[in-house]
Structures are given as C-alpha cells and as structure tokens.
Amino acid sequence: MPGKRTLDYAAYAVFIALILCAPLVLEEFWLNRIAKFLVYGLLGVAIALSWGYAGILNLGQGLFFGLGAYMMAMSLKLASPTSLQQGSATPVPDFMLWNAEPGAKTDLCCINHGSFLWTPFQNPWFGIGMAVLAPVLVATVIGWVMFRKRISGVFVSIIMLALVLLVRLVVIDAQPLTNGFNGLTDLGNLTVLGVELDPYEVVTYYVVAGTLALALIATRLLVETRAGLILQAIRDDQNRVRYLGFDVPLYQVFFFAVSAGIAGVAGLLYVVVAQFASPTFMDLSFSITMVVWAAVGGRASLLGACIGAIGINIIEAGASETQALVQAWRAVIGLIFVLVVLYLPRGVAGFASDAADAVLSRFGRKRPPAARPASERVAS
Amino acid sequence: MSAVLTVDGLGVAFAGFKAVDGVSLIIEEGELRVLLGANGAGKTTLMDLISGKTKSTQGRVHLRDTDITNWEEPAIARAGIGRKFQIPSVFRELTVRRNLEVAGCGKPGVFANLRFGLPRAARRRLDEVLDLIGLADEAQTVAGTLSHGQTQWLELGLLVMQDPKLLLLDEPTAGMTAAETLRTADIIKSLRGTHTIIVVEHDMAFVREIAQRITVMHLGQVLAEGDMASIEADPRVRAAYLGSKGIH
Numbered sequence A: 001m002p003g004k005r006t007l008d009y010a011a012y013a014v015f016i017a018l019i020l021c022a023p024l025v026l027e028e029f030w031l032n033r034i035a036k037f038l039v040y041g042l043l044g045v046a047i048a049l050s051w052g053y054a055g056i057l058n059l060g061q062g063l064f065f066g067l068g069a070y071m072m073a074m075s076l077k078l079a080s081p082t083s084l085q086q087g088s089a090t091p092v093p094d095f096m097l098w099n100a101e102p103g104a105k106t107d108l109c110c111i112n113h114g115s116f117l118w119t120p121f122q123n124p125w126f127g128i129g130m131a132v133l134a135p136v137l138v139a140t141v142i143g144w145v146m147f148r149k150r151i152s153g154v155f156v157s158i159i160m161l162a163l164v165l166l167v168r169l170v171v172i173d174a175q176p177l178t179n180g181f182n183g184l185t186d187l188g189n190l191t192v193l194g195v196e197l198d199p200y201e202v203v204t205y206y207v208v209a210g211t212l213a214l215a216l217i218a219t220r221l222l223v224e225t226r227a228g229l230i231l232q233a234i235r236d237d238q239n240r241v242r243y244l245g246f247d248v249p250l251y252q253v254f255f256f257a258v259s260a261g262i263a264g265v266a267g268l269l270y271v272v273v274a275q276f277a278s279p280t281f282m283d284l285s286f287s288i289t290m291v292v293w294a295a296v297g298g299r300a301s302l303l304g305a306c307i308g309a310i311g312i313n314i315i316e317a318g319a320s321e322t323q324a325l326v327q328a329w330r331a332v333i334g335l336i337f338v339l340v341v342l343y344l345p346r347g348v349a350g351f352a353s354d355a356a357d358a359v360l361s362r363f364g365r366k367r368p369p370a371a372r373p374a375s376e377r378v379a380s
Numbered sequence B: 001m002s003a004v005l006t007v008d009g010l011g012v013a014f015a016g017f018k019a020v021d022g023v024s025l026i027i028e029e030g031e032l033r034v035l036l037g038a039n040g041a042g043k044t045t046l047m048d049l050i051s052g053k054t055k056s057t058q059g060r061v062h063l064r065d066t067d068i069t070n071w072e073e074p075a076i077a078r079a080g081i082g083r084k085f086q087i088p089s090v091f092r093e094l095t096v097r098r099n100l101e102v103a104g105c106g107k108p109g110v111f112a113n114l115r116f117g118l119p120r121a122a123r124r125r126l127d128e129v130l131d132l133i134g135l136a137d138e139a140q141t142v143a144g145t146l147s148h149g150q151t152q153w154l155e156l157g158l159l160v161m162q163d164p165k166l167l168l169l170d171e172p173t174a175g176m177t178a179a180e181t182l183r184t185a186d187i188i189k190s191l192r193g194t195h196t197i198i199v200v201e202h203d204m205a206f207v208r209e210i211a212q213r214i215t216v217m218h219l220g221q222v223l224a225e226g227d228m229a230s231i232e233a234d235p236r237v238r239a240a241y242l243g244s245k246g247i248h
C-alpha cells in the first residue's frame, strides 16, 4: 500500500518541520522547556526501538539515560567557574573539596580515591564521547550475557529494573566521586567548536531539535534495513529465526546497544539543557514513566512514541499552571495510561494508522476498478 | 547418487528413557523420504536431533561430508538443513511478503544485513515462492490473520525461500482439510527432485500421494524401510502398527 507509506513519511516530515520552526513562535523560557521535552521524545524513540521493534520491554532505560547524563555532567562540572577557581592547576569540583582525603593535594589527580578518573573529562569531547560510548558498552555487555542465555520477556524487564536500581545505589554511595544524592549541579555551559550552548539560547534548542530529527530519521532507516526486518521477526518468533540460520543474540545485542546509545544521547542533551545530573534519573519511576509515554504514543511507532513523550509532557506542563491539576496530575496520567491500554493497545499512533487505513480504503474503493493499473491488481 | 544426510546410530535418552535409540538413515540427493510411526515413536525427536534442537547422547549426523552432530541450531541451518515445525511458526505481525523476505536475507550477520531490500535474484524467487504456496493474493496480509492451512503453507514457503539442501517437514498437513492436504501434497511434489526432503506424516492418503521410500519408526527405533507396497506387506510393521490401530 504505497499511499500508507507516503502518509507515514509525511508525518515524519511535518513533525520535523514543526520542531525546527518552533523558535519562530516561542520565547526562550518555553524553548528551553520544549527542548527538555524533545529530549524525552528521544527517549521515546529508544523505548519504541527496543520494545516495539525488538519486543524487549526494558524497565531500566534510565540506566543508559543516567550514564549519558553523568558522563556529560562530569565534563560540564569541570567547566564551571567554581571548579576552575579552587587554586589548583586542574579544575576541582567543589564537592570533592568537602570530601577530600585528609592532607590530600587539591588536584584532580589525588584529592580523593578515584578522583583521577575525572581527569580526561576536562576535554568536553571526552564527556560527549563517553556519554554515547558508556551506555553502548554497558548495554553490549548486559545484552551479551542476557541474550546468549536466551533470557527474554519479563525476565529481561526484571533484570534491567534491578540493574538500574543497583547503579543508582552505587552512584549515591560513591559520594566523593559523584556528590551522591545531590547529583552534579552548578555546571558550566557546553562549548564545542567555539559555540557556547547556553540552555536559554536558541542555538541550544536547535542542537536538541536537530539531534532528535536526525535520530528519528536514522532509527527509522535502521529498522527498514534487512537487519531491522530480522529484528522484528525475532520479536515475533525467535526460534523460527534461529532455524533460518541467523544468530539471534547478535541482533538483539546490536539493537539493544543502539537503543542504549540513543538514551545516552538523550541524557547528554538533558544535562546541556537542564544543567544538572541527578541519581533520580535512575529512579524506577522515571524508567516506568518513559514506558508509559511510549505506550500512550504507540510503542510500535518510533514517531508515535516520540510524540507521546513530548505530548504528555506538554499537557503536564499546562496542567501544572493550574494548582488543582498539579495534585491530580498523577491520577490523570494513570487514567490516560489505563484508557490507552484498554482501548488503544497500539497507542495513539496505532489509532492514527487505523484511521489512515480506513480513509485510504474508502478513497481506493471510490476509484473505478478499471482505473487501477494491471500491475497493482496482480501485486495486491 | 550421493548421500545428502547420513544418520549413524543416533540416539538420545531423557532421564533414562530412550526416545530415539540407535537410528541409522541414509538420504540420497533429491530423495523424498516419508517417516511413519505411531504417536510417540520418536519422529519429532529424531528431527530435533538432526536440526540441533536436542543434543544427542549417541551416534553421528553428517550432512554430505560435514559432521554436524550437536552443532548449534543456526550453524546447522546455515550448513543446509531447513526445519518446519509440527506447530506452524511464522512471524505473525509481519506481512506474508515480509515473512518470506526474512527467509531470503541469506547472510546471517547483523552488519551484513544493514542494507535495504533483497538482492534482485532473491526478489524474483520470492514471487515464485508466493505462487508456489498459493499466497500471491495474500502477499500484503499480516501473517497472524491467515487461516491455519495458509500458515502451514507460509512456513513451507519460508523453507523454500531459505533454500536448504535438506528440508525436514514435521506433519505439514496437521489440522488441514482434505482439499488443503491435497494442495500441500502438490507443493511438496513440486519440490521433489530439486530438493531433498524428509517428511513426517500420519495422513495415509497423503503418504500414498507423495511417498517413494518410507521409513517406519517404532519405540525410538527403525522398524522397517522400503517402498509403500513392501511396508504395507511387512509383518513386523503390521504387528507393531497396522495390526493394532491400522494406519490412519
């Protein structure tokens, strides 16, 4: 059905045009908020890829988001004015001084155990690279262990859920290195290629929107490849795929790592826009919230899940303007989730797709049969 | 003629119970072998052993000159053995055409498949397979909505698309109407000669329709081997199988 696919691509084009044109009508305060929501949209894409296309419901996606966020935040913490004014050759984060080993030299190399790990983060490119690489590597190792052992379904969800909570505890516990509960705050702006990404400047918004647009297109192209097709086949029937000669775990690990990489980029951008990283990124509730966004938007659709994440957050932002609604918001979002699961199992995107089908078939039927080219009749 | 598959004294025991016990078979190039036997005779388990689903505890399996005993399933599939399951399994959320595209991807690795569409030759073959399994009109139908018989044909199509040296078909007509069974016999007959096939079947009308050489299994062992007439005349087969329940 070529008409359907055209509509699908048109939806991508309209969405991308909308987010790129938003600065024409929105002021800075709202641009910054929307940029955060676009980051959530990126998380929606990551969830849809792993849940919708690979059939892996990851209840610990916050692990990869958090990793990306912390890697970027470490670089930006070292770039902040306070870190640069500790009277040492290297920038030193303020919380490291509060947690310094007795008598230790005020320098990244040795102010406390492990502080040397921060040294390479003085280069922002190292932080950027690690924000993507660390989640990808961690996902590859976890995925390799899980999928080699043919662990699937709810067991993957539980393992990921346990892992994100474990890492959250470790981050909180490593107070001298991570500032524990408080997270990394008072960050500098990211400066790359001579451009300073102030969160309230429009250039920062464009970086976020451009990244989301690229990620959407790239991920969409990725699932259109033969590997993406095989991934969907694995989701439907792993065993069948195995007996066709494909190494199932390789495919699962690859796409699991891609999804983690996207979440890592989201974490990176979130830090640039929101200027903090916190262990709350690895709270269970945040990982579950992402899943709800994707479910409402439509987990089988990359764009649907993305719009779901953005849409829910815009509504939430609107609701928080009204005092009464702030209290009720959690109940409202819970209700929306239940209604969608009951009545729109494929989310809003699934509903839109069915509606498009209905319109197209109506449109198709109105055309006289003779008008259809012979080739189309044979093919359909 | 040369042997495509050589099974030599193959067996497996589940907690001491020998489901397959010292089975030896030689399948020639282009042969269509029917595997007969009552429920529980060990036919499915024998296919499991050949295709790597179950690891054997005795004996060897050779595909041509390669010893494939107890290899991993994908490795055995790549060596050239295709398997159709007793319970049909297809990719339910993909269309019929996309199902066949999966089987036609050819290369096993994830990076080798980071490209769009099938090679031209595979696309042409896909259309032929659609015609062969009679699903050309259903190419855009989502597989989960196909009838039971159509699902069986689609799985058969996956195997033809995969194009292995040897096809293992476990009860390909299970749950089919008489008309569908005949159609399936036609499909399998059209593969005869160009493909080497082992098929497990209960339906005697179907077996008479397609059989050349038959192997009868009983309690995990080979009881008899020969053409239809000699099998029906064999007193041991009658005693163990035909005599009690009759071939159904």
Ligand SMILES: Nc1ncnc2c1ncn2[C@@H]1O[C@H](COP(=O)(O)OP(=O)(O)O)[C@@H](O)[C@H]1O
Binding pocket: B014, B019, B037, B038, B039, B040, B041, B042, B043, B044, B045, B046
């Ligand atoms: N994994 C298994 N564990 C224990 N017993 C099994 C297993 N697989 C098959 N069997 C037993 O092996 C016997 C042969 O089964 P099967 O090969 O399915 O027979 P058939 O396909 O000829 O009807 C049956 O008695 C079955 O219960």
Ligand SMILES: [Mg+2]
Binding pocket: B043, B044, B045, B086, B170
């Ligand atoms: Mg059986």
